[in-house]
Amino acid sequence: MIKIDKKHSGVFAAGVLFGTAGIKLLSSKDAKKVYTNCTAAVLRAKDCVMKTVSKVQENAEDIYAEAQQINEDRAAAEEAFEDTAEEENFKETEETAAEEE
Structure with missing residues (x-):
């Protein structure tokens, strides 16, 4: 005989x-x-999220462009300083050579 479980059937x-x-x-x-x-x-x-993402991207692009400009300006200033230092060093070498002669 098969037992039918009323709880499971329910x-x-x-x-x-x-x-x-x-x-x-x-x-x-x-x-x-x-x-x-x-x-x-x-x-x-x-x-709303896409508008916020667009604003963040724009700000990030602006920051990146400004950072690149700062680095370019700094590199140009360093190059000018090095050129001036080389010219002064060259003049000192010429003056020292002229004095020795």
Whole structure:
């Protein structure tokens, strides 16, 4: 004889009933309105996030361009300083050579 467990049968029946009711509930017009409103909210949030990302990218590009300009200016100043130092060193060498003669 097969034993039927009433507890397990009840749980199974409740699951089937809940599943069937859940499918009907999820496919109702009210549920569709909720899904539509949630999707619209997500799209608005996406637009807000994308605007923020664009601002951050613009600021990062500005910072990068300014940093490059600072480095170029610094390199030019160092080059000018080195050229001046070389000219002074060359003049001192000429003067020392002229004195020795």
